[in-house]
Amino acid sequence: MTKVNQNVSRRSFMQLSGGAAAASALIGLPTIARGAGKDVVIVGGGPAGATAARYLRMIDPSVKVTLIEANATYHTCFMSNEVIGDLRTMESISTTYDGLKSAGVNVVQDMVTSIDTKAKKVMTKGGNTYSYERCIVAPGIDFKYELTDGYDAKTAETITHAWKAGPQTATLAKQVKAMDDGGVVCIVAPPNPFRCPPGPYERASLIANYMKKHKPKSKVIIFDSKDKFSKQGLFTQAWKKFYGFGTDNAMIEWMPAAKLGKINAIHAKDMVVETDFEQLKAAVINFIPAQKAGKIAFAAGLTDKSGWCPVKKLTFESSMVPNVHVLGDASIATKMPKSGYSANSQGKWVAQAVVALLNGKQPGVPSFVNTCYSRAADDWAFSVAAVYKLNMEKNLIGGVKGAGGLSPMDASAEDRKREVAYGHSWYNNIKKDIWG
Amino acid sequence: MLRIKSIPAALAVGVLAIFTSINTASAEMASVQTLASPCAGCHGVNGVSVGPATPSIAGLTEAYFLDSMATYKSGKRKGTIMSRIAKGYTDEETKAMAKLFASMKFGRTTQMSDAGLAAKGKELHAEFCDSCHEQDGRKADGIGVLGGQIAAYLDYTIADFYSGVRTMEKRKAQKMNAFKAEHGADGIKAVVQFYASQK
Numbered sequence A: 001m002t003k004v005n006q007n008v009s010r011r012s013f014m015q016l017s018g019g020a021a022a023a024s025a026l027i028g029l030p031t032i033a034r035g036a037g038k039d040v041v042i043v044g045g046g047p048a049g050a051t052a053a054r055y056l057r058m059i060d061p062s063v064k065v066t067l068i069e070a071n072a073t074y075h076t077c078f079m080s081n082e083v084i085g086d087l088r089t090m091e092s093i094s095t096t097y098d099g100l101k102s103a104g105v106n107v108v109q110d111m112v113t114s115i116d117t118k119a120k121k122v123m124t125k126g127g128n129t130y131s132y133e134r135c136i137v138a139p140g141i142d143f144k145y146e147l148t149d150g151y152d153a154k155t156a157e158t159i160t161h162a163w164k165a166g167p168q169t170a171t172l173a174k175q176v177k178a179m180d181d182g183g184v185v186c187i188v189a190p191p192n193p194f195r196c197p198p199g200p201y202e203r204a205s206l207i208a209n210y211m212k213k214h215k216p217k218s219k220v221i222i223f224d225s226k227d228k229f230s231k232q233g234l235f236t237q238a239w240k241k242f243y244g245f246g247t248d249n250a251m252i253e254w255m256p257a258a259k260l261g262k263i264n265a266i267h268a269k270d271m272v273v274e275t276d277f278e279q280l281k282a283a284v285i286n287f288i289p290a291q292k293a294g295k296i297a298f299a300a301g302l303t304d305k306s307g308w309c310p311v312k313k314l315t316f317e318s319s320m321v322p323n324v325h326v327l328g329d330a331s332i333a334t335k336m337p338k339s340g341y342s343a344n345s346q347g348k349w350v351a352q353a354v355v356a357l358l359n360g361k362q363p364g365v366p367s368f369v370n371t372c373y374s375r376a377a378d379d380w381a382f383s384v385a386a387v388y389k390l391n392m393e394k395n396l397i398g399g400v401k402g403a404g405g406l407s408p409m410d411a412s413a414e415d416r417k418r419e420v421a422y423g424h425s426w427y428n429n430i431k432k433d434i435w436g
Numbered sequence B: 001m002l003r004i005k006s007i008p009a010a011l012a013v014g015v016l017a018i019f020t021s022i023n024t025a026s027a028e029m030a031s032v033q034t035l036a037s038p039c040a041g042c043h044g045v046n047g048v049s050v051g052p053a054t055p056s057i058a059g060l061t062e063a064y065f066l067d068s069m070a071t072y073k074s075g076k077r078k079g080t081i082m083s084r085i086a087k088g089y090t091d092e093e094t095k096a097m098a099k100l101f102a103s104m105k106f107g108r109t110t111q112m113s114d115a116g117l118a119a120k121g122k123e124l125h126a127e128f129c130d131s132c133h134e135q136d137g138r139k140a141d142g143i144g145v146l147g148g149q150i151a152a153y154l155d156y157t158i159a160d161f162y163s164g165v166r167t168m169e170k171r172k173a174q175k176m177n178a179f180k181a182e183h184g185a186d187g188i189k190a191v192v193q194f195y196a197s198q199k
């Protein structure tokens, strides 16, 4: 194991290599001229980490940014329900880190295994050590597999959660396509708080949208760990309009926790979901487990009893550990939901705050936006939006009163259709904003 | 360990127009960069949308921007979502953003367009629209940018003018109505193609 400090290695590289070729390869690198102590190490290249990286470089090119991400390719969860509903390809939801590299971010493909928050060092599986002045931890989520009998990371390869986009997204899409007409897809929706509150219901909608065209005798049954859910009125309205919700021929059924009791076990061999009061045999099971912050947050001592990371609301600096900022799904951002847009908006603000702190300045006043589009049928989408401000006295990030909210229940069919196109615009624009 | 080699030398890229001016932190109000940077999620990096529908907002004049935000806020101008967003900002915050976006360049995203229709649209534009939407619709003074704006947004907006969802002042209404009476849906398609074809 060679544990080399990046700074040291970088300097010694320059001293040793004096040759013209090596020197010219370095020309223009602001890292050479940078002052000491402007090293930021980012753990995780999802919307939160990647946005922070890009914006740090844009705001202050003298900051040296290293982003450590486990995978070479990132698949966005946003729009992954369209893949499952046969409306787009896996390719279209993937992105590389080339855009970050050309913005001057040192992108390292490796897995962070621990963070020594006293010595301010990040350690990786590959055996490397990276020193930081400020560290940004944005690892997303992990699953509480331990709560359900018969379900673990291995089982999830066939009975998917598909709640981190990637191979499981493709598997679930394939299973739905391969299913015989007349089959049942069971989606188990998780308890709060979880990533993308409207996500399970959008997924149910887009699977039903696919079935309506190709397998009209099939249906989706949602087993919910809750008694109500995000955008419920808008989803229910759409389900009635398109999928016979509430009738004998419903293509979507929703079973609340009150009717199911606790969801206890998955019987993978028999394809059965077992709850206190129900047993359901399904052709395809999509089990979305209860969630907690990504593993590294636990290893680094950033989590509290809730399983998420408490942060100071102004800077998203951990309340547990100094000089480490936690953002995106892993953090407790009070009223901001765990969404890609929240993660992106937090990434921009934290980049500004970290630059201020590195330069010995006050971070100023934050402002955030979140919007989440949900598509319920080919020409039918709706959204929830909010503008967030920090309330210092109450220590909470809350929506500005009178602003934000849901698409109206009585919006025209034309507006619902426009929201499909605006949702796609959001996707294209935010993807570019995050990964370049 | 010499990962430095993997960093491309061309690092001049990536200076975001939003952040080119100094971020003036204040104890009371968020800086204009802080306020405006989240708009990029929908309107694109630097306010330049890649589509397929959300409009670009960089380069809109201050007056037009302010009028748009004020009418979204009051509910006079309808949209799918902007009323909900515009209400999140004070007048002072909105004014600061208007200045910032007005100082940025309207960027044109390459869009698919039909050359034949665009040529016809150019003539129709000259006859019916150019008196107000000058320079092929590229001049934004008080009226928004048409030349190079995202096509679907123009389609929606023109439909809203005709349906009365968005109001028009009298002279514009006269021209728009005459245009529709003479050239119908094909004429509308052609002018939109003309705007979309502009680079």
Ligand SMILES: Cc1cc2nc3c(=O)[nH]c(=O)nc-3n(C[C@H](O)[C@H](O)[C@H](O)COP(=O)(O)OP(=O)(O)OC[C@H]3O[C@@H](n4cnc5c(N)ncnc54)[C@H](O)[C@@H]3O)c2cc1C
Pocket (backbone or CB within 6 Å): A043, A044, A045, A046, A047, A048, A049, A068, A069, A070, A071, A074, A076, A077, A078, A079, A080, A081, A110, A111, A112, A113, A138, A139, A140, A141, A162, A163, A164, A165, A195, A196, A199, A203, A294, A295, A296, A327, A328, A329, A330, A338, A339, A340, A341, A342, A343, A371, A372, A373, A374
């Ligand atoms: C089906 C579905 C639909 C969704 N739709 C929307 C939507 O329409 N709009 C919206 O705004 N949001 C949506 N979301 C939510 C959105 O995907 C998440 O909120 C967002 O991805 C959170 O970003 P993040 O950066 O915090 O975490 P992640 O996206 O999970 O990124 C974390 C990254 O860190 C890496 N990582 C973790 N640990 C380590 C480690 N130890 N070392 C190195 N790398 C590590 C991971 O590989 C990963 O790339 C949806 C989610 C789902 C599941």
